Amino acid sequence: MSYNKTASITAETINPKVKIFDYEPCGEIARHAERLEQEMEKSPGSRPFPEITYCNLGNPQALGQRPITFFREVLSLCDNPALLRRDETRMLFSPCAINRARKIIESMPGRNSGAYTNSQGIRSLREAVASGIAARDGFPSRPEDIFLTDGASSAINLSMQILIRSQEDGVLCPLPEYPLYSASIILHGGTMVPYNLSEDGDWGLEIFEVKRCLEEARIAGLTVRAMVIINPGNPTGQVLSVTNQEEIVEFCRKEGLVMLADEVYQDNVYVEDRKFHSFKKVARSLGYDENDISIVSFHSVSMGFSGECGRRGGYMEICGFGDDVMDEIRKVASVTLCPNIGGQILTSLAMDPPKLGDGCFENFMAEKEDIRLSLAKRAKTLASAFSSLEGMTCNRVEGAIYAFPRIHLPAAAIKAAKAEGMSPDLFYACRLLDATGIAVVPGSGFHQVSPFLFYLFIRTASGRKKKRVLSST
Amino acid sequence: MSYNKTASITAETINPKVKIFDYEPCGEIARHAERLEQEMEKSPGSRPFPEITYCNLGNPQALGQRPITFFREVLSLCDNPALLRRDETRMLFSPCAINRARKIIESMPGRNSGAYTNSQGIRSLREAVASGIAARDGFPSRPEDIFLTDGASSAINLSMQILIRSQEDGVLCPLPEYPLYSASIILHGGTMVPYNLSEDGDWGLEIFEVKRCLEEARIAGLTVRAMVIINPGNPTGQVLSVTNQEEIVEFCRKEGLVMLADEVYQDNVYVEDRKFHSFKKVARSLGYDENDISIVSFHSVSMGFSGECGRRGGYMEICGFGDDVMDEIRKVASVTLCPNIGGQILTSLAMDPPKLGDGCFENFMAEKEDIRLSLAKRAKTLASAFSSLEGMTCNRVEGAIYAFPRIHLPAAAIKAAKAEGMSPDLFYACRLLDATGIAVVPGSGFHQVSPFLFYLFIRTASGRKKKRVLSST
Secondary structure, eight states: OOOOGGGTOOTTTSOHHHHHOOOGGGSHHHHHHHHHHHHHHHSTTSSSSSSOEEOSSOOGGGGTOOOOHHHHHHHHHHHOGGGGGOTTHHHHSOHHHHHHHHHHHHTSGGGOTTSOOOTTOOHHHHHHHHHHHHHHHSSOOOGGGEEEESHHHHHHHHHHHHHOOSTTEEEEEEESOOTHHHHHHHHTTOEEEEEEOBTTTTTBOOHHHHHHHHHHHHHTTOEEEEEEEESSOTTTOOOOOHHHHHHHHHHHHHHTOEEEEEOTTTTOBOOTTOOOOOHHHHHHHTTOOTTTOOEEEEEESSSTTTOOGGGOOEEEEEESOOHHHHHHHHHHHHHTOOOOHHHHHHHHHHHSOOOTTSTTHHHHHHHHHHHHHHHHHHHHHHHHHHHHSTTEEOOOOOBTTEEOOEEOOOHHHHHHHHHTTOOHHHHHHHHHHHHHOEEOEEGGGGTOOOTTOEEEEEEOOOOSTTHHHHOOO | OOOOGGGTOOTTTSOHHHHHOOOGGGSHHHHHHHHHHHHHHHSTTSSSSSSOEEOSSOOGGGGTOOOOHHHHHHHHHHHOGGGGGOTTHHHHSOHHHHHHHHHHHHTSGGGOTTSOOOTTOOHHHHHHHHHHHHHHHSSOOOGGGEEEESHHHHHHHHHHHHHOOSTTEEEEEEESOOTHHHHHHHHTTOEEEEEEOBGGGTTBOOHHHHHHHHHHHHHTTOEEEEEEEESSOTTTOOOOOHHHHHHHHHHHHHHTOEEEEEOTTTTOBOOTTOOOOOHHHHHHHTTOOTTTOOEEEEEESSSTTTOOGGGOOEEEEEESOOHHHHHHHHHHHHHTOOOOHHHHHHHHHHHSOOOTTSTTHHHHHHHHHHHHHHHHHHHHHHHHHHHHSTTEEOOOOOBTTEEOOEEOOOHHHHHHHHHTTOOHHHHHHHHHHHHHOEEOEEGGGGTOOOTTOEEEEEEOOOOSTTHHHHOOO
16 A cells, blocks of 8 residues: 555644634734735735735834844844954943843853753843842742743743643633634643623723633533733733732632733833733732742733844743642753743843943933833824724723724625625725735634624834834824 | 632642653753752862763753854844944954845844744745755755744644644654653653664664554554654764665655654764765655655754754754645744744854855854864764773764763662662763763663663763863864
């Protein structure tokens, strides 16, 4: 008998877990946008817009947000430490960056920035992160509890890998959801237990709704192990109130749920009446220590004022797991050896930035404030613009870098979508892309369930070069 | 009823797949070495050696191998593209590196090195990799088939995720094995089907042995989907002959197995009578195209002459999967958004290095040759040194950066190990570490099964600073 490749892997014989999830930010619309872009390259002027504006992914630097100078100078010096021995370097780099790079290089294995590091990340960089967390929260943080990671997504995947044993294990996740969560839960063989955020309540989290979902899941035989909370919200942009956070902490503590706190937008808050508080800080303020509640907090350098998405830097802080569990997590982390060094360095810089008195402090603060103001202004402009359009409503964007407006499509549009075998929101997003070159993600990509609400996901990331479209820098 | 954290995750309730694998290169010996290091920091002079020599992991730059200047210059410039607009830059960087960095930056989304890229990696960098592969093999390579990855380990994990559906799916792997494979197979819920390499045949791969293992696995009810071949071998250092490779290609084709070709040591070959040939080249030379056989080749910048382990750069080239399977792979890759940009750049540089005529060509070649010669010399010295010791034998090290000697321990040592509840090879490795500061991995960490053979895993990576121990630069 003769075999051929079809015996080994086809779309029919691929791991089915891979097939059943979707990841819409990189899905149908993104592919459609790429096709248009190629078409426009071949026939310039063939569309009524000069280029595609990719609002389908939170990717600030792709839309012109500039990186923080201090961060890039330090990275550049750490990549090429020979520069630290040359006088001319002082003409090109700030003394501040030179000092920091020297300090980082000296703490590296072999004083070299190209070796595998500890799987958790270089100790001195974890110390910098821990001290940044302690300064932010006013509560201690230990480098042993910090895992530097290739962005938040690897940290989230690792957490799911640790927690999920089988389909009988559930994880509570907000809806509309950032689809990384459903993808990761499905890939690790577990069950997502969605809870609805309240659009009428500014995308707030209502604890009775979460409780209802937890109880239903338990009745269905699931062991619910953890609750994901995204604050500020992705894709919904809300910032939770402290009172609401306290309720959530109490709830998770009482129900024995690990809190998976996605706090990657902690530096993206745009309204006066809301402030970011980490869940660890809220728990500690309530008097709960690690014996009372387990909290994993995720953060990254992709958003905030750094916007260094492609550098894949991030961390998770794990509080309240036993030493034996921590050992297992370290072992799993060691399978991919270590997080990338550039991302490790950036993460330490973002959590331990220049301080008052450092030579580059003023410049750093000015760059940071410029980005913050621009984002805040556009968050406001975008939400008001949507709300002023016929058939569209949009909650205010309190934080993160997304707007999630609601679109009331006419019956004829819904019918036309049906005729093309598309969901109405995908149909709308395709038409929008064809007419304007703006790529957005349909709300169904975030598993927004109510059948007659149509959502769009529109980025409000800081962009200098493409202000034509976002128009409010 | 009041719950607490112990309800949610403990060593008893963690995903059991996480518990059952081991990863010895970062395991017991590594932890013991770190404890010693801390002890020596507190009480200098407390041990008869000044520092720990970490030979437990292939980590060249940690032992003093210097990075390639051109690589680091380009990285440094891409991190801080502002340098490309300054005249002073020419005093610090070669024109060669400036040109390449400019070319790379211009091909990036938003001309910025901090944005998410395509999940497969930046197209221009994949083109560079594909052209490097084509030049190496003399057969075409397409950028669509290249996935840039965070080192080879993420690529291997992704492949297992795609292939493995359940415990009934098996993957053939060599023994002694690089334990990433068993870890990844276990974590993805599959079954490893080991085949023994022949120590008496210079760690060669005997096709009848593989066939025997495949047949046994099939009788046991497994669907064997793929065969892992590591060439040059890790941890065993053999380089396969073309004849042997041809047999393997024929075997996989006939049996319908996906070839997972771990080719990360392709630039580490030290003997005149062996040369590296990619499995794709061998298959194409036999006249087989992608309709005949599926091959995934893994490579990284961690080894070879670059030794950039911590930068986490690598690629996989996938040939012979259908378009629908490729789409699923792209979707899975998009869940972690994109590989880190520094690693992507390095991978393109390693596969598309300076050419004859480029200003920095000579310097690049001199650095590369220096590293190659040093590694080749030490590979030889180390294997002869082991073979000259009483109770030790060692095959020649043809490639990779490891020696895998066999140690015949006396009965008393085996008894002493038993008394301490350790495997004899772990016992020996601990004693070696305590007496000399050299950390090696016991052979059992590579799942070497024969009960009375004791193996040590000794790094032969290029090291300038620590030649005291390796003594042969």
